[in-house]
């Protein structure tokens with residue numbers, strides 16, 4: 273029997289053919305829109321990643337509310353994708369929706385600060401323990417700007433990342449470890465510089481390699497997610513961050529934590545939940561409820577160094593910031609999110625739902641004797657095709673199976689459950705209901721019943 277990861281691949285392939293037909297037959301409006309889109313949209317979609325779903329043509333969104341999404345044909349889905357974190361706190365929660373209508377009426381962008389900016393920075397400082405803040409329109413931009421500040425503050429030109437990372441479209445970090453050597457990620461389009469000159473890369477959870485890579489004192493900052501989430505999840509081993517922070521400080525580098533995804537860990541992110549002390553920290557995606565917004569924070573010491581670096585530079589373009597950044601509306605919406613939506617109570621419920629999901633997945637893995645594992649960080653949960661949780665990016669990458677993922681995702685989608693199109697990530701939000709979790713688990717059970725080898 274051709275088995276992969278405990279799944280009979282022939283059966284899974286045959287079932288997938290039926291699922292492709294089932295999808296197509298019941299979504300005439302999405303099909304029609306997809307056909308029309310090909311005329312004027314590159315790849316027939318407004319952003320080419322939108323092709324990455326497992327569907328034979330695009331699923332068109334009509335509306336989204338709470339933990340549900342409705343497509344253009346009227347089908348309603350339990351949403352565990354949540355816009356790949358953009359809607360981590362639910363689609364259009366009531367306080368956000370009301371504030372948007374109210375605030376939009378008072379204008380968007382005037383290149384002037386507002387009282388909300390003062391309130392937001394104070395609240396971010398309280399939550400994340402960093403004293404000063406700046407804003408950006410996306411987490412990609414926030415990471416880009418934070419790296420620029422780190423270089424300006426330290427006078428060093430190199431950055432270090434962990435193998436298999438993703439921090440948005442930041443060119444500097446599109447470098448992988450291939451046979452022990454850094455190599456520009458093959459998929460990166462249109463980049464002509466030798467990225468390996470200024471970027472070092474080591475495996476996550478590997479303290480000796482980190483020490484060796486920082487030893488010459490040339491690295492401005494280590495940019496990292498506190499737990500990797502983008503190559504499948506990789507959790508830090510016990511003592512990893514204590515050791516890593518010590519090494520980073522000893523070599524005069526800065527720790528830049530990207531909490532764009534690990535904000536799922538709690539109101540102060542992973543760093544507050546687990547006592548990490550970053551020099552800089554990045555937030556994005558759900559910060560303004562899915563409107564374009566990001567923030568990055570500096571420790572008090574670094575805030576002084578950053579201001580000094582800018583004052584010491586000649587006047588003119590700094591390469592940091594964009595015209596619409598930190599606009600009035602965005603800051604107002606971030607305030608609403610922090611004040612009324614991203615609350616302790618919301619997190620408690622999200623964790624409860626995610627635990628229910630993780631427990632249910634574990635039960636299925638045992639029932640079908642699958643060599644899979646489940647990893648959870650707060651409201652973010654993932655099943656991976658390896659018997660034990662991966663310890664670094666290489667191991668996590670090796671456990672991925674795009675074909676199998678596509679089969680699972682489409683089967684679930686046809687039964688009313690959406691999960692992220694990239695690996696097997698499942699998010700829960702304050703509006704997620706226990707019966708939605710049970711529906712997703714039942715659908716996965718149905719798939720496994722037909723294709724698991726046992």
Ligand SMILES: Cc1ncc(COP(=O)(O)O)c(C=O)c1O
Nearest residue numbers: 410411412438439440530532533
């Ligand atoms: C950890 C992390 N940082 C940054 C980003 C970039 O976010 P955006 O695409 O909103 O710029 C992502 C996107 O997935 C991410 O996962």
